[in-house]
Amino acid sequence: MFEKIQGHQTITDHLEKEIQSSEVSHAYLFSGIDGIGKKKTAREFAKALLCQDQHDKGCGHCPVCTQIDHENYPDVKIIGPKAGEASIKISQVREMISELSIKPYSGNWRINIIDGAERMTPEAQNSLLKSLEEPLSYNIFILITSHPQTILPTIRSRCQSYHFQPLSIVDMEAIILREAEFDRITVAEAIRASGGSPGMALYLLNNSEIQKERTHYLRELYSLLKGDEIKVFTLAEALSKDKATSQEILEFFIHWFYxxxxxxxxHPLPDHGEPNPAHRAYHQLLQNEKNQAIIKTLFEMMATIQYNVNLRLQWEKCFIKIMKIQKG
Ligand SMILES: [Zn+2]
Structure with a gap:
């Protein structure tokens, strides 16, 4: 079981024990930064529970495992925001709920995975809550999120939580070099910028433009913090062009201020990375309380942009607030 998962040993050991002792929970919350292996672990967990091979649970080649890998096994349902959408719609959650009472197609379990659970609208979260309160014996929910604090406490309290820690450099290298060939210096830089997420490191390696874009926004935000008020509007305008970029840069900003x-x-940076010149510049400019208030503001923005809002207006509000915080 879980041979395909690099790192996260404590979590996979726990899950394996639960399967072996038949003490599987009805709801799990897998949290941790994006691209760290949460969904992969959820899928391996589903395979271990449903695999047809009695001696090698989660074998990876039986028809069930293969179908789970291709996300077309009827007893493993995965939902997330649809392409181009920022949120998981209530209709998607309702559809999932409507199928909960159908007995599993073959095995003992129906596994319902909600990827990006923080992007469920509050209505969607509330409709899910009832199913979590009165679970049918064969249903298992796995909520996957990079922002567990935006999930309703009533939902969180019903889930067994596993927090995925950033991976070590050794684990990251192993995963990256398995995927593709890159020179070691480029890999080291991507690992450093990814904050312990192999998915993010691979993303950066395959998209050097993104790294440039981030650096650009970081520089603009720095000018804003130093008092350049025009940046409120130029930044808001640039970021409002597309929702996906807004989301991506917002998550990056949150990670950055953390x-x-x-x-x-x-404290040291994750994986004992050395602060780069941008870290040092922001460090000199900001005070602890202000920095925390900025993180809070960015989280509020995160909650807001899940809806169909005027992005430009919301970003302007967000940057004005950040500017006020900094001016104190
Ligand atoms: Zn199998």
């Missing part, structure tokens, strides 16, 4: 938070509190 790192600054670590530095301000005298």
């Amino acid at each position: 790192e600054i938070n670590l530095l301000l509190e005298g």
Whole structure:
């Protein structure tokens, strides 16, 4: 079981024990930064529960495992935001709920995976809550999220939580070099910028433009924090062109200010990475309380942009707030 999962040993050991002792929960919350292996672990967990090979549970080649890998096994349902959409719609959750009472097609379990669970609208979360409160014996829910704090506490409390920690450099290298060939210096840089997420590191390796884009926005935001008010509007305009970019840059900003938070509190960066010049510049500019208020503001923005809002207006509000925080 779980041979395909690199790192996260404590979590996979726990899950394996639960399967072997038949003490599987009805609801799980897998949290941790994007691209770290949460969905992959959920899929391997489903395979281990439903695999037809009695001696090698989660074998990876029986018809069930193969279908789960291709996301077309009827007893494993996966939902997430649809392409181009920022949120999981209530209709998607309702459809999932409507199938909960159907007995599993072959095995003992129906596994319902919600990927990007923080992107469920509050209505969608509320409609899910009832199913979590009165679970049918054969249903298992796995909620996957990079922002567990935006999930309703009433939902969180019904789930067994597993928090996925950033991976070590060794694990990251193993995963990346299995996927493609890159030179070691480029890999090291991508690992550093990814904050322990192999998915993000691969994304950066395959999209050097994204790294440039991030650096650009970081520089613009720095000018704003230093008092250049025009940036409120130029940044908001640039970021409002497309929802996916907004989301991506927003998550990057949150990650960034968390790192600054670590530095301000005298902690090392994840994986003992060295602060780069941008880290040092932000570190000098910001104070701890202000930095935390900025993180809070960015999280509010995260909650807001899940809806069909005027992105430009929301970004303007967000940047004005950040500017006020910095001016104190
Ligand atoms: Zn199998």
